[in-house]
Every structure is written in structure tokens, then in C-alpha cells.
Amino acid sequence: MKHIAIIGNGISGVTAARHIRKLSDHKITLISAETEHFFSRTALMYVYMGHMKPEHIKPYEDHFWAKNRIDLKMGFVSNVDASNKKLLFDSGEEMHFDDLIIASGSKPNKFGWKGQDLDGVQGLYSWQDLELMEENSVNCDRAVIVGGGLIGIEMAEMFLSRGIKVTFLVREKRFWGSVLPKEEGELVSRHILSHHVDLRFETELDEIIPDENGRVKAIRTKDGEEIMCQFVGLTAGVGPNTSFLKDGSVALNRGVLVNDFLETNIPNVYSIGDCAEFHQHPTGRRNMEQVWYTGKMMGETVAQTICGNKTAYKPGVWFNSAKFFDIEYQTYGWVWAEPKENEAILYWEHTDGKKCLKLVYDMTDNSFLAANVFGIRLRHKVLDYWIKHKTKIKVVLQNLEDANFEPEFYENSFPEIKKQFQSQIP
Amino acid sequence: MNQIDKDITMVSGPPKDINITQKIATFIGVAGLLILVLAAFNVNFPNKGLWLAIALASIAGGIILFSKGAYGNKQEGIKNDGVWFKGISSRGFVAWVAGIAMTSFYVVLYFFEGLLGANPGAANTGVISLFDPLSRMLSGNDASQWFVYGTLYTVAIVAFGIKFMWKYRNNKYERLRTFSVMFFQTGFAFIIPELMARLNSDTFKLPYTDIKSIWPLNYGNFDQYRVDEYINAGNVGLFLLIFGVASILIVTPIMTYKFGKRWYCSWVCGCGGLAETAGDPFRQLSDKSTAAWKVERWVIHSVVVFSVVMTTAVISTYLGYDSEKYWFTKDTFLLCVVSILTLVIGLLFAFRRDELMKDAKIGAIGYFAIVLATIGLHYSSADSIFLIETGSLRQSYGFLIGAVFSGVIGTGFYPIFGNRVWCRFGCPMAAIMGMQQRFFSKFRITTNGGQCISCGNCSTYCEMGIDVKAYAQKGQNIVRSSCVGCGVCSAVCPRGVLKLENGEDSGDSRYDSDPITFGNDGVKLNV
Secondary structure (H helix, E strand, C coil), X not given: CCEEEEECCCHHHHHHHHHHHHHCCCEEEEEECCCCCCCCHHHHHHHHCCCCXXXXXXXXXXXXXXXXXXXXXXXXXXXXXXXXXXXXXXXXXXXXXXXXXXXXXXXXXXXXXXXXXXXXXXXXCCHHHHXXXXXXXXXXXXXXXXXXXXXXXHHHHXXXXXXXXXXEECCCCCCCCCCCCHHHHHHHHHHHHHCCCEEECCCCEEEEEECCCCEEEEXXXXXXXXXXXXXXXXXXXXXXXXXXXCCCCCXXXXXXXXXXXXXXXXXXXXXXXXXXXXXXXXXXXXXXXXXXXXXXXXXXXXXHHHCCCCXXXXXXXXXXXXXECCEEEEEECCCCCCCCCCEEEEEEECCCCCCEEEEEEECCCCEEEEEEEECCCECHHHHHHHHHCCCEHHHHHHCHHHHECCCCCCCCCXXXXXXXXXXXXX | CCCCCCCCCCCCCCCCCCCHHHHHHHHHHHHHHHHHHHHHCCCCCCCXXXXXXXXXXXXXXXXXXXXXXXXXXXXXXXXXXXXXXXXXXXXXXXXXXXXXXXXXXXHHHHHCHHHHCCCCCCCCCHHHHHCHHHHHHHCCCXXXXXXXXXXHHHHHHHHHXXXXXXXXXXXXXXXXXXXXXXXXXXXHHHHHHHHHHHHCCCCCCCCCCCCCCCCCCCCCCCCHHHHHHXXXXXXXXXXXXXXXXXXXXXXHHHHHHHHCCXXXXXCCCHHHHHHHHCCHHHHHHCCCCHHHHHHHHHHHHHHHHHHHHHHHHHHHHHHHHCHHHCCCCHHHHHHHHHHHHHHHHHHHHHHCHHHCCHHHHHHHHHHHHHHHHHHHHHHHCCCCCCCCCHHHHHHHHHHHHHHHHHHHHCCCCHHHHCCCHHHHHHCHHHHHHHHHHHHCCCEEEEECCCCCCCCCHHHHCCCCCCCHHHHHCCCCCECCCCCCCCCHHHHHCCCCCEEEEECCCCCHHHHCCCCCCCCECCCCCCC
């Protein structure tokens, strides 16, 4: 029986712990400086909005950990002494391990803006960020959010639920422009505007201006405009949380460098989730993917290796999902913001402008590549099958309704979509 | 200072406040209630019909205007902002006041109807007399406390039903389902039975029958006086009696097989109707712990055993001492009961043994033995009654289950325990359909591949206390006996993960799960 220490009790670390327990009797310790129990990070917004209480976003009941003999350790690891297989805590404690999984997640990016460390300026990633946001919301009339991505729009929705006005600075020409193609980006942008968010495209933060107490009182954009605000949300992405690995024995680039087996340069030390960076991603995607689902998959994979069944990380067809205010979004395969040369696009949009479906296929062999969908629910298994098996677009269209995952009695747009798309393919 | 979007009508301050429309609506609604309260304190209103109309219209109008204030200016979508900040929906002070008020109302209604103005053998006074004009209009008779209750119940389902439909206007399943419970409550539970009472004369009498209220929920349906009235009322009566039996033995199994128990619990049933409409603001209060689930399994199945034993005792008793009156003898009846129970338990163990948890096996066999033993005792000793005297068994059931559990606790405590306490822990009808739904039905809630993010919205808003995400995050279908198919888990899911479905299969594939996140191609488990 070996001792497996896991730094980080987010989805990656917890999934690894659960699967190690399923496969073995090893001693498992889950270490966190954030919260005693695992919670769903993606649900933080709902606590702020009053949809749920903190206990509701715990995926497992509190007795789950003891029952599965997963030890929980609250503490901040200040260094990893890899050669002696020891963790050093900032309290001075030490902990021996046989295997170590680094799953320490991310922290919000800060790009050296002037005033980025003022009171009232923060990102949203951790439980502590949420508590801080609660404090910073007191007497807040207007918040400025910097960075048009997933966390930014969540923050906007959170503030609106509290009656706080929002100015949203987006560097690109449309919301999430680095990821969403034009039509989809514009659809979401329209929806954000319909919620009375003061949405500014092609606008960048220049400086955050303090009041006499060191609190934010306004921001200045690069165009020189000053906007009064009591809160600034920094939501321009996240980066790996690896500052505690300071002695340099574990090889880092931006994140903890790992091979296909999620192994670092040091034997028996692994890294998974947001903080892991592949030398080269096994499927050629980006070397860091800060996504719930990939963290979960890495956790499942590393558990196999640690329990003696050496397994390479092999994520299947990419998928992701989000919700932008009232509009749900799912994506399958990889839809590029700008189509590649071989890609043909089929795009349908509902007359209400809140639903759309985009299918991407390869012009050279007519195989189905990817889909973006807004306001309609698609069946993951079906999309995954079509993409994985390079199904011909014609066949996909013929069977399009197999992918319908909409609730019963919903307006069925599939016949219309099918008709439009079939007239557009060769 | 830049130009700012001045239109902030969408944003009405912190979500625990109510806006001006809602304040006016509250005033109107409370004024309507006040008329009823004053009547209860024997304020004698001159024109009763008019005042009753004003009271009911104010209550309904207040509720509907309140909904307009809450949802009218908002876009379609999920409306749970501030649910856990508002006292009424998070067991705050207001919730306790409301809970105690409703509980007191039930206590008065069931046990002290005199306080409402019921005077045996004399004209009504108090609030009941206020309802006399409406009652005479419908049935031709004066009102009773049950007529008062039925009217308020119907008003609540209709007005709060409109609120619910407004809230979920983006969701057609919710709209249709709510329209359905409003229709069944207004038509089948309220108007039709009242009109049917008009058919009664000195020579012809039908028992008060809400034909959608099925035994064992309607536990007294086969009481001797009712059966006698049915039989004496000729073809109509006989039809109603046969329909009552067929409802539970034929209609229920077929419908539950095809659609799950939701066809009844969240589309037809009156208890469910109130829970889904007036009770909707309290759905998040149900206890999701595995401990509560364990209690639920024992309590609800004990109630179903209690109701079966009680009804069997009642029927076999009158079949026994009045044997010349009925062609059905006590012996045949008991034989039928034993056969049906044996068939059910037999099917369960023959086909779904592997799906039964240990406590389910112990419970099923234990209770089966107890029921058989009780019936056997009764069968062998010719004119002795069940262990307890039948009449008192029937009475204790009516008191404990019919009044205290379903009314006082089940509805009175909506704001404390959630809106489906009765349906989850007490309803024997729900238990029977639940057993079938769990083992012999096409219904399930399907999980969408690997898309779950364990956010917890589904579990939080499950009124039945099912920890939905525990299944969803494992990629497992939700096949649970308690699920009433309200569809709210699917509605509140931010990632499009859950779908209520009547699948092609009713077999083992319903229970399949993905031990590894869907789409993780590197890992294979042979689980």
C-alpha cells in the first residue's frame, strides 16, 4: 500500500482520488488550501445569485470521503521536495508521499495593468474569490468586467442578478471572438446587450484608478475614456497555479510539463487538470486545456497508471458547453473562429435570433467535423459517433433528428434545419 | 462619466426585494384573504355571493399580478435569482409564519370545522356560509368545510398555475403539464362532482366522486357505504365502481409502463397539482441526503402496506357479515388480494432481483409475510376481525395518513420541508406507481454523455429530494421510483444534460451507466 498525495481537490484531483480508490487500497490524501470539501467550481456563480447555497454545490455528501477512505487535508503546500518525496506546508508540517499528483488548478490572469492589485479588483476562480466578490459587491453601483470570455459573462450575469450595472470590455470585435465564429459571437453579443449590459467591443483596459483609500473608483480605457466603477473584474482567462513549485525540480513551462502518461520529469510525480501542460498534446489540441471535462478525464487516466495499468491520456472528440445568460451552448469537434481552407460551413439561425446550429464538414471527403449549437440541446453520444467515425455530411443530415436532445414537446426546428442544409450541400 | 444605459427596469435591486407591482399585488391578494378571515370571525357580509366573488377574484388576481411583477419584465429563462436570499423560500421568518398559518388552517379544517362555521343540522355561519351561494349554484346544496377547501384549493392551483406557466414560459413541457393539472383540478375534482350531486334525489344517490382520485390515494373509495351507493345507483354507479377498480388495476399499470408515474403525479393528481403550483417556490427545500432517502423508502412502503391491510380488512369485514348482499364473497376477495400481491412480489423477484437493494429485499419479503399472516389469521378465524378492530384501523388510517400526514404535514409544512413531503414519504399511490416505474416502465431521465459539470442545480430543485447530479455526473440514467417527472431538473440544467424520455426499452439497458467520462477514449473499464 503506497501513499498517494494529491495537491488540489478540484474536479481533476477528486476524480483521480475516486478512481484510485475504485482500483486499489492505497492510502489517499487530498490536499487543499481552498475548502475542506470538493465543490463544483463552475457553480460558484449560482451561489452568488442565490440559486443555491454553498452546500448544494458539493457533488458528494460530506460522509463520502471517510466512507471511501479518502483523507482530506486542509493546508497550503509551500514546496515539493521531490527527491525526498516530501511535501512542505507553510505551517511547517511535512508529508511523505510515494506518488504525487499535482492538480493545483489555475489562477486568474493579470497582465500587469496599473492598479490591478487595488481593493475592489479581482478575478473569479476560487471560493475565496467568491467571498471577496460578495464583500466587494456592497454599495457597488457599477462593475467593469475586463475580458470577454466565459468567466466574464458569468460575472456579468451575477452582477445583474444583484441589480449592479455592468460595463463589459471586450478586446475583440465580438464576444469571445478568439473562440466563437462571427455568427455565433454576434448572436451572443446581441443577447448580452438585450440584458442591458454596457458592452464595449474593441475596448481595452489601460489603467485602474484608485480613490484615496486605495479602492478602485474608475477605470480608463486605452481610448482614454474614464468609467466610474466600484468593482473591476479581471476575467481575461486563467493561467496555471504553479508558484509553489519554486525549487525548480519539477519541470515547468507555463504549467507543469507532462508527457502522454501525465508524468512529469520526476518519477512518481504526475500532473493533471488546469495546471498540466503537455510537451505536445496527444491529439494535437492546445497543450493546456482548462476545462472541467478534460480535468475529469485526466483524473480517470492517471488513476489507471498509478494503480499499475499504465494508460496514455487519450481524450476523444472535443466537446464543451456553457450558458450565456439564457442561451445554452454546446460544441462538439472543433469549430474554428475562422474556418480552415478545407472546411465548409452550414449555418442555420432561428428567426428569433437566439438559436442557431452550425455544422462544419470537410470539403475534400464530405466528412462531418464539428458542430456549434446555441439554444438547442444535442445528444452528445450521437455527435461524438458522427465525428469520430467521419460520417458523411449527407448521412448526418439524413439522421439529424437522432441528435435531438430537446425536452419533450419543444418546438422542433430539425425539419427546417434539415431542409435548409440539404439544399446547401453538393 | 460616460453615457450609461439608463434603462434598468430589468434590474429591480437585490433579488430579495419585491418591486412596486408585486407590492400592489400583495395588497390586493391579502385584502381578498382578509375578507375570508373576517367572515371566519363571523363578520356578516350582506351580499355573500358578491363578497365571495370579490374575495376569490382578489386572491387570484393578486397572485397573477404578483407573477407579472416577478416575470413580466424578464426574458424567458430560469428564474431562480435570490431563491436562497428570500425568507419565504429559504425557511426564513416569513416561511415559518406561513407554515404555521397553513398548518393551523388544516388543523381547524380537519378537526374543528365548527370554527369555520359548520353547524351540524343547522344553517352555516362564518366563512362557510360565505361560500353557500357558490355551492348552491353548483350542487344546489349549502356549502361544507370541504367545499370551502375545494374552492380555495382550485383557486390556488389555477392562480399559482398561471404563475408557474409564466415562470417557465420557455418550457413547453412545463406549460402543458401545468395546464393539465389546472384542468383536472377544476373539472374533475371540483366542478363535476358538485354537478353530479344535482343528480341525487330521494331514490338515487351517488357518492361524491372525483374519478381521477384513485385508490389507495383515495383510501375510502371502497368503504361499505360508498360501495352500496354505487351498487344501488344502477349503471352509472356500477360504472363508477368498476372504473375505480380498473383505475388501479388496469389504467395505472398501463400508463405507468408507457410514461412513468408522471402521467398521474405531475399531470393529473390534485395533491401533485397543488405541490407543482402553489408549492413550486418551496421545491428546493426537500432533503437530498441519502439518509432522507432511506427514511423515505421505509416510510412510504409502510404506508402502502398499511393502506392495503386497512382496505382489505374493511372490505372483507363487510363482505363477511353482509355476505348475502354481495356476489363477491369474503373468501374470493381475500384470495384475489393474496394472488395479486403474490404476483407483484413474484414478478419483482423473478425479473428484477439484481436491481433490488438489500433493504428493499428485506422490506419486500418482510412486509409480504406480514400481510399474508394478517390475512391468514383473518381467513382462518371465521368472524374475528384483523388483529385490530377494523373500524378503528380505518379510523386511525384516516386520521394519521389521510388528515395529519397528507394535509397538516404534507401541505401545511410546504415552506419548511418542501412541497412534496406527502408525495415522497406518504402517498401509497405514489409508492405503487413508483415501484412499477423503477422496475417495469419505459420512463427514465437520460444523461447527455459527458456534459455534466456537477453544478447541483438539478438536485437542488428536485422536489422529491433525488440527488439527480449523483447520477448525471456518472453518466447514468436516472431511474428512481420517487421521480414524479416534473421536468424541472432538465429545465434548470445549464448544460442541457437531462432529458425525460419514454425510451423504446424497459429492460436492463435503462440502468446502464458510463463509469468513465464519455469521450475519454484512453480508459476502458469492465464494470
